[in-house]
Amino acid sequence: MWGVGLVDRIDRKRGPLPQPLPPAGGAPVSLCGDDCFPPIAHPLPQAGGDRGEGPRPFRENRTTRKARELRLNPTDAERRLWRALSRRQVAGVRFNRQVPVGPYIADFAARSEKLIVEVDGGQHDAQATYDEARTRHLEAQGWRVIRFWNNDVLGNLEGVVAAIERALAEKPSPRSPPACGRGSA
Template structure:
């Protein structure tokens, strides 16, 4: 019998004390916190935006993830056709993702391992040339290679589009090779 009581005492000691109610804004009324009661504590839950994900997150507010999700749910005919080919590592064994957020922009298709972006542009991009050029420059500064295709190219010549993507993947920039003589260059050798 005493084993059961000891177990209950041990469980009670392991539990943290119950949160105390917060005092009213005007101060403590007399008699609410008498002797034997602990003083009021701060609210037990974290502030909004704290450790548990409540509240606004300033670094996430400006990310276009909601728009990317909408674009993934409503692809154009050209995007849908190209995705059937790019999905499941069917092109050069490289994994592509759809509507990927990169900084303030959303890429139609991105191969993260290869740092390659494939864009499928409709007629509206003919009017937004300056925007697309600035976007491409930003992405290239971030280390991405960007290739673009028109919707009618994807719809009318999918094999040619895939061949271009495969060539681009094959033309990866090779990493810089180490110096030939170990730590220094060959010109640091002995002088006569």
């Protein structure tokens, strides 16, 4: 008797039992009678998914969208340096490319080491003040920033990778505690 009640509750949660095949030439046979519950709708989308259909479940900000666009269209120097940095090939450190960091997008970032590697083309010569302000902002957030010109990456990739390895080996010293506060005289 206990088993029948348990089965009855489980079946009511799931909906009606699957129907048997109709007899040859006859009408379908119902096993549950008139008091069957309708089937429960599945919460997942039907075949085809929701790719491109309707609103996305999360909001993309402009920086994320721009970073994705930059990842899809790298410069020759970025592509070449990425081949050297990807798959933890440099000091066993994982790098990501075109990473949003606050309002900026870093060309390459090692999050665990808080190191940003920038590859600059000719346009950066004209916007040196912007790059300096950007670097100061990133350093204020705790990141170390190193920059290379495109022609350095394309002409001396080994030297660039060696400089990145040196930067990874140079761990910044931890900040000394503030002069005021507990323990100060």
